Amino acid sequence: MGHVKVTKYVAAHDSGRVVNPLTAESQVKGGATMGIGMALHEELLYDKASGLALNTGYYGARILTHKDVPDVEVIWVESEDPYGPFGAKTLGEPTIIPSPASVANAIYNAIGKRVKDLPISRDKLLGVLA
Amino acid sequence: MKSFANVNPRDWKDAVAKLQQPNAVAVGGGSDLLGMVKEHLVQPDTLVHLKAIRGQDQIARKANALQIGGLVTLDSLSREPGVRSSHTVLAEAAESVATPQIRNVGTLAGNVCQRPWCWYYRNGFPCFKNGGKQCFSITGENQFHAIFGGGPSFIVHPSDTAPALMALDAAFSVTGPKGSRTLPAAEFFALPRVDAARENVLAPGEVLVGVSLPLPRPGTRSTYHKVLDREAWTHAVVSAAVVLEMDQQVCKSARIVLGGVAPIPWRLPKVEALLAGKTITPELAAQAGELAVEGANPLAKNKYKVPLTKAVVRRTVLDLATRA
Numbered sequence: 280m281g282h283v284k285v286t287k288y289v290a291a292h293d294s295g296r297v298v299n300p301l302t303a304e305s306q307v308k309g310g311a312t313m314g315i316g317m318a319l320h321e322e323l324l325y326d327k328a329s330g331l332a333l334n335t336g337y338y339g340a341r342i343l344t345h346k347d348v349p350d351v352e353v354i355w356v357e358s359e360d361p362y363g364p365f366g367a368k369t370l371g372e373p374t375i376i377p378s379p380a381s382v383a384n385a386i387y388n389a390i391g392k393r394v395k396d397l398p399i400s401r402d403k404l405l406g407v408l409a
Numbered sequence: 410m411k412s413f414a415n416v417n418p419r420d421w422k423d424a425v426a427k428l429q430q431p432n433a434v435a436v437g438g439g440s441d442l443l444g445m446v447k448e449h450l451v452q453p454d455t456l457v458h459l460k461a462i463r464g465q466d467q468i469a470r471k472a473n474a475l476q477i478g479g480l481v482t483l484d485s486l487s488r489e490p491g492v493r494s495s496h497t498v499l500a501e502a503a504e505s506v507a508t509p510q511i512r513n514v515g516t517l518a519g520n521v522c523q524r525p526w527c528w529y530y531r532n533g534f535p536c537f538k539n540g541g542k543q544c545f546s547i548t549g550e551n552q553f554h555a556i557f558g559g560g561p562s563f564i565v566h567p568s569d570t571a572p573a574l575m576a577l578d579a580a581f582s583v584t585g586p587k588g589s590r591t592l593p594a595a596e597f598f599a600l601p602r603v604d605a606a607r608e609n610v611l612a613p614g615e616v617l618v619g620v621s622l623p624l625p626r627p628g629t630r631s632t633y634h635k636v637l638d639r640e641a642w643t644h645a646v647v648s649a650a651v652v653l654e655m656d657q658q659v660c661k662s663a664r665i666v667l668g669g670v671a672p673i674p675w676r677l678p679k680v681e682a683l684l685a686g687k688t689i690t691p692e693l694a695a696q697a698g699e700l701a702v703e704g705a706n707p708l709a710k711n712k713y714k715v716p717l718t719k720a721v722v723r724r725t726v727l728d729l730a731t732r733a
Contacts, residue, residue: 320638335528
């Protein structure tokens with residue numbers, strides 16, 4: 280109840296000419312993993328009086344585990360960028376830009392209700408569904 | 410990290426004697442304790458390592474009971490075919506704990522006696538659990554805290570196996586400087602209003618040696634349902650250990666104990682009484698869910714646990730009763 284599982288993630292990127300497809304694909308999968316975690320779980324909580332962080336460490340950070348990461352399909356929209364080296368464009372950071380929004384849209388598509396602040400945690404989902 | 414001595418007693422008498430040294434603590438798997446030493450939450454001078462005691466990692470089936478040594482690892486407990494068939498809820502609970510690496514070293518007694526995972530406690534705030542006089546969660550970040558039995562501390566009991574053991578009517582064997590004693594699971598755990606600094610009644614120097622489970626009556630089936638915030642490796646947001654004694658479609662008796670909602674495993678005697686002697690229908694299961702949250706007293710950020718608990722009780726009871 281209120282549980283979200285991302286079952287499939289498709290990422291299409293215009294990265295100019297893809298110089299090294301293997302590492303580029305890994306970059307996209309890493310970005311998707313971080314983005315889904317950002318959409319669903321990750322949030323740094325503080326004690327308001329002392330300013331100390333509460334959910335610290337590897338366990339507290341609530342990043343995705345292996346079991347949470349969906350199948351990520353990568354599609355290259357290749358083009359020739361005349362200003363980039365060998366026709367390449369940037370790839371690293373853009374991979375995370377659309378992922379929280381796409382997870383949020385998928386949730387809206389599934390339940391017809393919007394949660395507008397991240398992470399879209401169980402308490403917020405049960406709140407909009409109540 | 411403060412340095413400490415490690416000792417490996419060979420029997421319980423020796424272990425109890427060593428535990429009476431100043432600032433000594435008992436270690437089973439050590440998966441949690443070593444982290445707490447590193448974080449300065451406990452600063453022992455001596456670790457009394459219990460794994461060298463012979464025969465304490467055994468599961469033995471006696472004429473009328475299943476005896477489980479406290480040093481049985483969570484992994485072997487979850488894989489033991491006999492436990493899985495006769496005491497399913499315990500095998501499933503053990504299997505749901507943490508990660509494979511932790512289950513390989515973590516022990517049953519260690520899981521039952523595990524300290525809370527409240528982030529104020531684990532970050533060294535001067536709360537009741539750290540020897541202070543307040544609970545920071547009341548006005549703070551309390552999304553994972555107690556909705557039942559809270560006050561003055563609002564931690565939730567972190568163990569998955571503890572609700573299963575209570576649902577199975579386990580007897581806990583304890584030994585210490587004043588000798589050995591056996592007490593029912595229900596008397597082992599203590600609410601914060603009894604002692605806000607601790608979660609059970611173990612006296613200083615006492616350790617949990619093992620548990621004894623009565624063999625199930627014919628027609629008994631059981632299951633553990635755990636709600637996590639991701640697919641693996643979190644403590645229970647809400648969990649339910651359910652044991653039903655069935656006669657065809659009729660539930661002769663039920664035991665239901667919740668995890669993740671209270672400072673101790675939270676038994677639901679009124680729900681058990683509601684189900685006894687009745688055929689479990691979707692309507693009755695829904696009534697059980699409603700009754701389960703009677704008296705719930707959520708904090709500002711954990712109100713969602715109330716509908717979640719309702720759903721977990723309703724679904725788990727119905728699923729178990731109607732399972733082929």
